[in-house]
Amino acid sequence: MNLSPKTGEGIQALSEERKDIHNSEIPVVCRSCEARHRGICGVLSPDQLLYLSKFTNRTIYSESEELVSNGEQVERYANILSGVVKLSKLLIDGRQQIVGLQFAPDFLGRPFKSKSETTAEAVTDVRVCSFPKSVLETMIQKSPELERILHEQSLRELDEARNWMMTLGRKSASEKVASFLYLIGANIDPEKNITMSPVSFEIPLKRADIADFLGLTIETVSRQLTKLRKSGIISIANNRSVVIPDMRALHRACEENC
Amino acid sequence: MNLSPKTGEGIQALSEERKDIHNSEIPVVCRSCEARHRGICGVLSPDQLLYLSKFTNRTIYSESEELVSNGEQVERYANILSGVVKLSKLLIDGRQQIVGLQFAPDFLGRPFKSKSETTAEAVTDVRVCSFPKSVLETMIQKSPELERILHEQSLRELDEARNWMMTLGRKSASEKVASFLYLIGANIDPEKNITMSPVSFEIPLKRADIADFLGLTIETVSRQLTKLRKSGIISIANNRSVVIPDMRALHRACEENC
């Protein structure tokens, strides 16, 4: 397992103002953490946070670094603090399929199974906060409601996987690319209402990753992107910066039901 | 929700021999049940089984009947006792993708969400044992370890969905069809070791369903089946009866990694 600390950020003494009276109970490492109110951490009591924080390690992975290799023994879970992680599978001849994209503050790691059947790789630079599996399992024994949180994340991932099966199996190349952009646009700014336009963002993946996500070749992805650009549904600068003037138009290009 | 009883089998007084001293505690309906030692029921104590059985209803669906429609309010969970259920999604223009196949004794129903985003339909004649969502939720509150069982089924389904994403996105038509046959062959007789050959079974799906599962057309499925037949990897009789003389040869045709 590679989730062990390599480039630890260390614990910084933060000269932060106290936000509320309970802040003193919140561990120092957690106080300024982006994931503090989200994901797993968002539902932990100050006591639980304190316990967990004794075992956490912050790690930075740079782009294209592997967090977990296929078949590897996995001993730690992690929360993504920033960046994008891809989960992928390989065929024997090297064909690759991305089976999941994880954004902050997603939980990383397959509960109840020490061997991973997928590879996890940093798509951008990624910061994670990791801790031993056993610690979370101990906490679950004491507070079974934690399992609910993990279960709900698993179910969200299942819903996403099934939605993507629809895209992979039945959509045309142009619908696939539109669906990909819509997915990123909807995830990049979770606060924003999806229907609010315009939306702009940097595509976190390179063309090869988009192709592996959509089950296409990079050439087809490129061609469909220029088609969408020429039709006015999106505009692109520097290969990565996308502006979507009207999300509903993009959504129509996905041909989706809901 | 359609999981309400329609063709109830009723409770039959079983003149069964007592297998062990504890059998008297096992509810009558459960004693001869195929799912008694599997799935959810396999981990329930006699007390829990007794409680749950007060609320269960056995239902029979015939082929192509809908168990749950897209967008429908779902108030019940169910265990599949026999038969095969397909979970599918639709695009606006009617293209369909099957996103999951469930066999006995799989659990049916999306926890923590009342609206279903998929349609569940009987592929063969199907028997289920259903009960109100609230009953299971009450039981979970009393015995949190039950949540673990549900969570594990969700994770199994997630693994399956992701494996299938690989198939949908990156495999050729013939690899897809081989993978489908391998999947059925491996699921049809769970006792049997997968490597044990020959394996024979009836394909539970018609060609249109296979196509919707694989993201192909029925014609392509048909052509690839005859190709596999002519290459000697499988033999088919009556369109449905398949014999696989050597599972490893079929597995090689899937081009899979593991």
Next chain:
DNA sequence: CGTCCTATTGAAATTCTTCAACACTCGTGG
């Protein structure tokens, strides 16, 4: 400045789909 990496574009090749014809089975009703 050359090299590596990434992305785009064109033309040919391949795979898969579409359209069309036909075969088989099963049940119904004359």
Next chain:
DNA sequence: CCACGAGTGTTGAAGAATTTCAATAGGACG
């Protein structure tokens, strides 16, 4: 008992979508 039609599955030929191969361009970096 046979004819008929609906449902299902196979096969062929033409067409469309996507991939493959190849050439080109731009940016980053030593």
